[in-house]
Amino acid sequence: xxxxxxxxxxxxxxxxxxxxxxxxxxxxxxxxxxxxxxxxxxxxxxxxxxxxxxxxxxxxxxxxxxxxxxxxxxxxxxxxxxxxxxxxxxxxxxxxxxxxxxxxxxxxxxxxxxxxxxxxxxxxxxxxxxxxxxxxxxxxxxxxxxxxxxxxxxxxxxxxxxxxxxxxxxxxxxxxxxxxxxxxxxxxxxxxxxxxxxxxxxxxxxxxxxxxxxxxxxxxxxxxxxxxxxxxxxxxxxxxxxxxxxxx
Amino acid sequence: xxxxxxxxxxxxxxxxxxxxxxxxxxxxxxxxxxxxxxxxxxxxxxxxxxxxxxxxxxxxxxxxxxxxxxxxxxxxxxxxxxxxxxxxxxxxxxxxxxxxxxxxxxxxxxxxxxxxxxxxxxxxxxxxxxxxxxxxxxxxxxxxxxxxxxxxxxxxxxxxxxxxxxxxxxxxxxxxxxxxxxxxxxxxxxxxxxxxxxxxxxxxxxxxxxxxxxxxxxxxxxxxxxxxxxxxxxxxxxxxxxxxxxxxxxxxxxxxxxxxxxxxxxxxxxxxxxxxxxxxxxxxxxxxxxxxxxxxxxxxxxxxxxxxxxxxxxxxxxxxxxxxxxxxxxxxxxxxxxxxxxxxxxxxxxxxxxxxxxxxxxxxxxxxxxxxxxxxxxxxxxxxxxxxxxxxxxxxxxxxxxxxxxxxxxxxxxxxxxxxxxxxxxxxxxxxxxxxxxxxxxxxxxxxxxxxxxxxxxxxxxxxxxxxxxxxxxxxxxxxxxxxxx
Numbered sequence: 001x002x003x004x005x006x007x008x009x010x011x012x013x014x015x016x017x018x019x020x021x022x023x024x025x026x027x028x029x030x031x032x033x034x035x036x037x038x039x040x041x042x043x044x045x046x047x048x049x050x051x052x053x054x055x056x057x058x059x060x061x062x063x064x065x066x067x068x069x070x071x072x073x074x075x076x077x078x079x080x081x082x083x084x085x086x087x088x089x090x091x092x093x094x095x096x097x098x099x100x101x102x103x104x105x106x107x108x109x110x111x112x113x114x115x116x117x118x119x120x121x122x123x124x125x126x127x128x129x130x131x132x133x134x135x136x137x138x139x140x141x142x143x144x145x146x147x148x149x150x151x152x153x154x155x156x157x158x159x160x161x162x163x164x165x166x167x168x169x170x171x172x173x174x175x176x177x178x179x180x181x182x183x184x185x186x187x188x189x190x191x192x193x194x195x196x197x198x199x200x201x202x203x204x205x206x207x208x209x210x211x212x213x214x215x216x217x218x219x220x221x222x223x224x225x226x227x228x229x230x231x232x233x234x235x236x237x238x239x240x241x242x243x244x245x246x247x248x
Numbered sequence: 249x250x251x252x253x254x255x256x257x258x259x260x261x262x263x264x265x266x267x268x269x270x271x272x273x274x275x276x277x278x279x280x281x282x283x284x285x286x287x288x289x290x291x292x293x294x295x296x297x298x299x300x301x302x303x304x305x306x307x308x309x310x311x312x313x314x315x316x317x318x319x320x321x322x323x324x325x326x327x328x329x330x331x332x333x334x335x336x337x338x339x340x341x342x343x344x345x346x347x348x349x350x351x352x353x354x355x356x357x358x359x360x361x362x363x364x365x366x367x368x369x370x371x372x373x374x375x376x377x378x379x380x381x382x383x384x385x386x387x388x389x390x391x392x393x394x395x396x397x398x399x400x401x402x403x404x405x406x407x408x409x410x411x412x413x414x415x416x417x418x419x420x421x422x423x424x425x426x427x428x429x430x431x432x433x434x435x436x437x438x439x440x441x442x443x444x445x446x447x448x449x450x451x452x453x454x455x456x457x458x459x460x461x462x463x464x465x466x467x468x469x470x471x472x473x474x475x476x477x478x479x480x481x482x483x484x485x486x487x488x489x490x491x492x493x494x495x496x497x498x499x500x501x502x503x504x505x506x507x508x509x510x511x512x513x514x515x516x517x518x519x520x521x522x523x524x525x526x527x528x529x530x531x532x533x534x535x536x537x538x539x540x541x542x543x544x545x546x547x548x549x550x551x552x553x554x555x556x557x558x559x560x561x562x563x564x565x566x567x568x569x570x571x572x573x574x575x576x577x578x579x580x581x582x583x584x585x586x587x588x589x590x591x592x593x594x595x596x597x598x599x600x601x602x603x604x605x606x607x608x609x610x611x612x613x614x615x616x617x618x619x620x621x622x623x624x625x626x627x628x629x630x631x632x633x634x635x636x637x638x639x640x641x642x643x644x645x646x647x648x649x650x651x652x653x654x655x656x657x658x659x660x661x662x663x664x665x666x667x668x669x670x671x672x673x674x675x676x677x678x679x680x681x682x683x684x685x686x687x688x689x690x691x692x693x694x695x696x697x698x699x700x701x702x703x704x705x706x707x708x709x710x711x712x713x714x715x716x717x718x719x720x721x722x723x724x725x726x727x728x729x730x731x732x733x734x
Contacts, residue, residue: 048351068507075353086344090281099277103352103359108269147348 001026001059002155002185003047008056010042017042019209020056029181031200031217032189033239038206040189041083044157047187048080061154076105079153083160083189085144089133093124093143096132100147114150122146123172137164145173149180156186162195174199193235205242212246271362274354278366284332284411285370294324295378303382307641308389309575311471314396315459317379317403322457326438329371329407330414331431336363337418338426350504357500357510364408364415364496371407379403391577392559396471398481399459405488406456410434412495419499447613451533453480453543454487461537463617469642470541472575473608473624477538477553479545487528494521537619541611561605564588567595570604576639582654590662592709593685597669597720601628604661607636609643619644627664635668637661662686669716671724678723680704680733681716700733707734 003025010018018039032040045051046058049065061077063070087096094115101111119128122142127135132143141164148156158177162170177199180186190196196203197217205213205220213220217235224237229244231237279285299320306312337360340346349359379400387395417430438457445452445462453462460470460480471477500506500514531545538544540554561571564584568591572580587604594600608624621643625636640648640656648656666685673679680700687705704712715734722728 045347048347050347050350072353072507075351078351080348080351082347084344086340086346086348088281088339088343088345095277095281099274100348100352102270102274102277103349103354105270105353108273111270111273 002061003030003187004057004059005047006057008043008046008058009054010039010046010051011054012042016209018046018053021206021209021211023204023211023214025185025187025202027181027183027185028201029177029186029188029199031196031203032187032206033191033193033196033203034189034206035243037208039209040206041159042209043206044080044159044187044189045082047155048078048082048157049075050080074155076151077154078104079148079151079156081144081148081156081158081161083163085140087132087140087143089131091132092129093119093132093135093146094128096143097146097150101150104151106151114152118146118150121149121176123169138166138169141165142169145176152184154184156180156184158186158188160190161188162190162192170195193233193239197233197235205239207243207246210246213242270354271358274359274362275365275369278362279369282332282363282366282370283335284329284367284374287328287332288370288374291325291328291374292377294328295321295374298324299378300382300385304385305647307468307576308386308391308578309468309472309641310386310390310393310396311476312468313382313386313390314399317382318399318459319457321375321378321382322403322406323435323439325371325375325403325407326410326457327431327435329367329410330417330434331427332371333364333367333411333414334418334427334430335414336367337415338422338424339363339418341422342424355500355506355510356504357506357514360415360419360499360505361496364411364499367415368408368411371411372404375403375407390575391562392574393472396476398476398478402456402459402481402484402488405485405492409456409488409492409495412492416495416499446617447537449533449535451529453535454484454529454532456484456488458484460542461611461619463619464541464611464644467541467642467644469609469621469638469644470611472573473556473559474540475553475555475557477540477542477544477549479548479553480532480535480543482548483528483531483535483545487525487532490521490524490526490528492521494518494525497521537611537613539610539612541609541621556608563603567592568601568604572606572639576606576641579639579650579653582650583657586654586658587662587665589687589709590658590665590685593712593716594665594669596713597716599633599669599671599724601635601665601668602632603634604665605634605636607638609638628668633668635661635665637664669720669724671726674726675728676700676730677728677733678726680730681723684712696730700730704733 001024005021005023008018008021009016021043034040046053049071058065060074063074065071065074097118098111098115101115106114119125122145124139124142127139132140145161162173165173174195177186188200200217203217203220204211220238221234224234224241227241229237229241231240299316302320303313303316340349383395413434414430418426438455441452441455442462497514497517500510501518531547535543535545559574562574562577562580563569563571564580566584566588570584570587609621610624612620614620623636623638628635637657640653663686666682670678670682673682676694676697680697681704683701684705719728
């Protein structure tokens with residue numbers, strides 16, 4: 001298992017953003033669903049080794065992120081696309097991706113080729129030398145994805161990656177997700193259940209800091225059977241049914 | 249976006265050390281996109297306007313121009329470098345990249361070091377370019393001596409220190425207001441700190457904008473007859489190295505900045521840097537005004553710094569030669585022209601000096617911040633006698649043109665020169681002759697004396713000289729009545 005979380009809790013003062021989550025994930029795409037404030041972003045930040053857990057045990061790629069050397073090894077193999085993308089406006093697309101490739105300590109000899117192919121891969125080949133300040137929101141999103149995947153991560157964490165992408169790009173992105181999921185563990189936090197339906201092999205639903213469902217998209221859809229859960233699609237209805245059940 | 253192209257196979261390195269080529273590429277990237285790069289035109293314009301123009305107005309002496317690279321030039325670079333570095337230091341948090349960057353393998357300290365190094369490189373390049381231009385100009389204008397490297401070295405060492413200070417401010421208080429506030433704050437603090445320097449013993453002399461005794465400024469009289477003392481620059485370099493090391497290492501102290509070993513190293517470097525900076529500050533506090541006009545620090549002082557620098561004076565071809573230190577050659581022609589008439593009149597007379605020679609200055613700390621500057625030699629000394637004088641630029645006075653300086657020397661040394669032959673003015677005949685030789689009004693308001701002075705001045709030089717040769721003993725003795733003055 002590339003992700004092993006046992007009884008993970010993360011507090012911010014008195015607020016428990018993540019409350020006793022246990023989760024395991026191997027290669028493939030895991031969709032992380034949940035309403036606003038459910039703790040998805042906090043969980044992803046913890047998995048990205050940005051913040052450390054208040055309690056609980058976590059192992060990523062077979063290593064302990066609490067130990068410095070092992071955390072560094074994890075980070076070399078990690079891709080992370082946060083929800084709110086910050087960027088250096090004066091950098092070009094290539095420079096920004098190269099910057100992250102270097103920060104991920106990729107072997108210098110491979111950096112240039114990896115950067116070039118990744119920029120092509122996210123469809124920004126013709127904008128490679130454009131300054132980031134000149135790009136649209138959707139293009140910036142693609143830059144964010146590019147920096148996340150430039151090192152061919154074994155664990156890729158995506159927080160709302162399709163926000164701001166147009167439908168055509170979203171479809172392409174789902175294809176990319178499926179492709180990446182064949183070799184790596186991809187955890188995608190999203191509000192869009194269609195992303196989950198088309199790209200994720202498994203789905204975890206969070207609410208109030210806890211994982212209230214963990215299974216396949218089909219199993220989530222099935223949870224709506226026999227209920228009056230709201231939603232236009234089976235997955236949405238399953239989502240609503242599980243949330244209603246957990247809150248009752 | 250496509251999943252089609254196969255990604256290159258990436259082989260991850262297992263080494264725990266920072267890979268140098270990668271780090272170098274990071275610095276190269278930071279160099280290309282550094283805020284200091286965009287502030288360079290501003291720095292160059294300010295340097296040209298403030299430092300270069302001010303320096304160009306000063307006499308073309310290596311000491312004055314070189315010391316201005318510490319005083320005027322640094323004042324230009326302080327706000328610029330601090331602002332740029334603070335902007336870079338606050339960049340990650342200001343632009344919301346903290347999470348994204350924290351999740352990368354290279355430590356925050358390593359990232360900061362790369363960014364600080366790039367900022368420092370640009371600042372240093374700009375400063376060194378300024379030094380090069382200024383020194384190239386001085387090399388064409390200066391008549392004697394060579395570049396003084398100590399002030400330039402202190403200025404150069406100031407760039408990474410300023411960069412570290414600004415960067416640390418940006419990291420600690422990441423906001424868009426940090427850069428302007430830090431730039432103005434440090435500049436004002438620096439300038440205010442200078443006002444607290446009293447005498448030669450202030451620890452604040454360790455500040456790099458101090459290029460010598462603060463009350464003297466860049467005095468044209470120092471570091472010409474005697475070597476430029478490295479005492480204060482050495483202490484300033486120690487201080488700057490310590491400060492830079494401490495600030496840069498302190499960036500690696502917070503939890504999560506680097507690995508445990510690196511943080512321990514950062515703590516050790518911070519402590520060593522603070523110790524070095526503290527020692528330098530304490531040493532600066534033991535400084536004293538050296539008699540040659542620079543700050544001497546007893547613990548670092550070498551006796552070699554007290555030995556005069558050998559030189560061959562440049563002399564005029566007037567009846568009595570006027571000799572200057574070759575560094576002041578620019579003043580010779582004007583000075584010789586101003587003094588030539590009186591030199592012709594007194595040449596060959598009993599008591600007349602064989603030469604007028606520029607003397608070195610001696611500096612003495614007075615009460616508070618005052619400094620007494622006097623001549624290192626007696627007015628008349630030696631056998632045969634030599635009359636010594638100072639140029640106004642040696643007295644830390646107001647800036648003068650060459651002609652103004654020559655007039656001032658004539659006004660000051662002329663009466664002494666005439667007195668060597670006429671003696672002290674005790675009677676009207678001496679007063680009239682002295683006034684005539686100096687071309688000034690007779691000191692007494694007596695119309696007869698004034699008329700005699702005018703008459704004597706109107707005589708042809710040869711007649712005047714012949715009369716003086718004949719009547720000098722009586723004139724000196726005060727026995728010559730006014731009516732005998734032709």
